[in-house]
Amino acid sequence: MREKFYRVLVEDYANHPRTILLSTHLIDEIATVVERVYIMDSGSILLHDDVDHIRANSHLLTGNQEQMEQFTKKRHVIYKESYGKGSITAIYGTIHEADRMQANKLGIVIDGLPLQKFFSYLIEGGQIIE
CATH class of the missing domain: 3.30.70 (Alpha-Beta Plaits)
Known part of the structure; x- marks a missing residue:
């Protein structure tokens, strides 16, 4: 079911580009969907960068x-x-x-x-x- 969600999300994003905020601990699942990530812990941003970088x-x-x-x-x-x-x-x-x-x-x-x-x-x- 989650794979379908990600597929629909990417299709919708392709048609209507915008910033989408996702919060997850399932990093490997979304790695192919996102371009940029913010890693937060206890309210602090530890890192923000492009996934490819x-x-x-x-x-x-x-x-x-x-x-x-x-x-x-x-x-x-x-x-x-x-x-x-x-x-x-x-x-x-x-x-x-x-x-x-x-x-x-x-x-x-x-x-x-x-x-x-x-x-x-x-x-x-x-x-x-x-």
Whole structure:
């Protein structure tokens, strides 16, 4: 039923362009419908940006803890979880080709971060799990 709602919403928007305000925690469901998002928590705006920009700048990194610390030292870490000698780290920011080459040399894998996870990590306030 929700998919039908989103389909009708997009069709109506195409015929009558305007600003539409949606409030939801089902981020992945609406990601294809919206162009711009405002992430709010407890009445404060944490982030407002284009969905495509958020996607392009949200990264999930996996690799060795020591190399991860070195690679993420000057980056905006929004989530970090350690397991044994490994680490899963989510960062927000631009990763250039030179950064990708450095990560590769350090054995760090860079993947995209799903929007739902990005929003959850951002709202949790940069949770660090050791």
